[in-house]
Amino acid sequence: MGLTPVGSMPYQESKEEFLTTKLSHLIDLTRKIGVNWSRKNSLWPMPFATACCGIELMATGASRYDIARFGAEVMRFTPRQCDLMICAGRVAIKTMPVLQRIYMQMAEPKWVISMGACASTGGVFDTYAVVQGVDQFLPVDVYVPGCPPRPETLLEGVMAIQRIVENEGLIHSKERERGMGLVVQPTVQVKVEKGAGK
Amino acid sequence: MSAKITPIIELLQKQFSDIDFAPAPLLEMKDKSAEQWCVHVQPSKLFAVMSFLRSDERCSFEQLSDLAGVDYLNFPKAKDRYGIVYSLLSLSKEHRLWVKVFVNDPNPEVPSVVSIWYGATWMEREVWDMFGVRFSDHPDLRRILTWESFEAHPLRKDYPLTGRGEREDFKVITRDSA
Numbered sequence A: 001m002g003l004t005p006v007g008s009m010p011y012q013e014s015k016e017e018f019l020t021t022k023l024s025h026l027i028d029l030t031r032k033i034g035v036n037w038s039r040k041n042s043l044w045p046m047p048f049a050t051a052c053c054g055i056e057l058m059a060t061g062a063s064r065y066d067i068a069r070f071g072a073e074v075m076r077f078t079p080r081q082c083d084l085m086i087c088a089g090r091v092a093i094k095t096m097p098v099l100q101r102i103y104m105q106m107a108e109p110k111w112v113i114s115m116g117a118c119a120s121t122g123g124v125f126d127t128y129a130v131v132q133g134v135d136q137f138l139p140v141d142v143y144v145p146g147c148p149p150r151p152e153t154l155l156e157g158v159m160a161i162q163r164i165v166e167n168e169g170l171i172h173s174k175e176r177e178r179g180m181g182l183v184v185q186p187t188v189q190v191k192v193e194k195g196a197g198k
Numbered sequence B: 001m002s003a004k005i006t007p008i009i010e011l012l013q014k015q016f017s018d019i020d021f022a023p024a025p026l027l028e029m030k031d032k033s034a035e036q037w038c039v040h041v042q043p044s045k046l047f048a049v050m051s052f053l054r055s056d057e058r059c060s061f062e063q064l065s066d067l068a069g070v071d072y073l074n075f076p077k078a079k080d081r082y083g084i085v086y087s088l089l090s091l092s093k094e095h096r097l098w099v100k101v102f103v104n105d106p107n108p109e110v111p112s113v114v115s116i117w118y119g120a121t122w123m124e125r126e127v128w129d130m131f132g133v134r135f136s137d138h139p140d141l142r143r144i145l146t147w148e149s150f151e152a153h154p155l156r157k158d159y160p161l162t163g164r165g166e167r168e169d170f171k172v173i174t175r176d177s178a
């Protein structure tokens, strides 16, 4: 039998093939849900705490706020074992190459939270020595506002990462969006009366 | 003038009669005994004066508690550009003395006091890093806060606050490159 030129004959799925395809889809789906579920509930943070925000990060890890409720209590100090970098605090010009190297050393898939005004924008430190926002040089997924952010706000940021993990599935971080569109979804609706503030 | 430091300054003036120390209080106070005093030295004589202050039994300043740089650019009534301030403390005799040296552009340079107080190593490196004042005979005069290829001396008054683009000068890591 010679080779059939491509496109000369419409592809016909046999019955067995149909079954196996559907089956593998099903396995894929369960795997995707299962893997994402376990992945989002076991985010291991890399605490890159360089300034005062780091104290609040510690408070988030301690018993009162207890980041373990979200499965993210395993702070690892080696980037190889982490998948969530929490960049807490201002980043000095001498630290930026270190931060980049640590990010590169983290294994895929990985996410980045930029915690606090300083990590996101440089904050009040508009000087020669402070990088004006780590997102200029690193892909950031979630920005957590505040100076410093309350532990609840950081938890909201972690939950935003969980939502990203849940929605995106098994996507290599190269295929992900640049992250600017992802914001913390407000869970509280502020009730403002009509005509207020006019 | 505090009773403790008077004999020290008199001793200095007797020992180095060719130097005009121009002793003055750092801050004038109502309570004269609480005043802290400061003497001025030329850079060329600094090392001899410091050795004397450290080794003489009546002075015995065992500790160099601080070494700082000052940039006097556009400072009212300032004659010189850079000042180096040494703050000396004698733990055994319980007295303090400040020593000031002034240097100017180009090539501001003062002798290093590392061989007298070893703790001056990092403080002199910091002054070199931030103000660009060289310390001759320093064993290891590298930058300490910024990195070696940094070109400016950022605490000089003519250096812009937001820098000259050093804080933008990194490679960008995208999701593709990581």
Ligand code: SF4
Binding pocket: A051, A052, A053, A054, A088, A089, A090, A115, A116, A117, A118, A119, A123, A146, A147, A148, A149
């Ligand atoms: S944002 Fe505020 S608390 Fe956080 S590092 Fe900056 S100054 Fe400190």
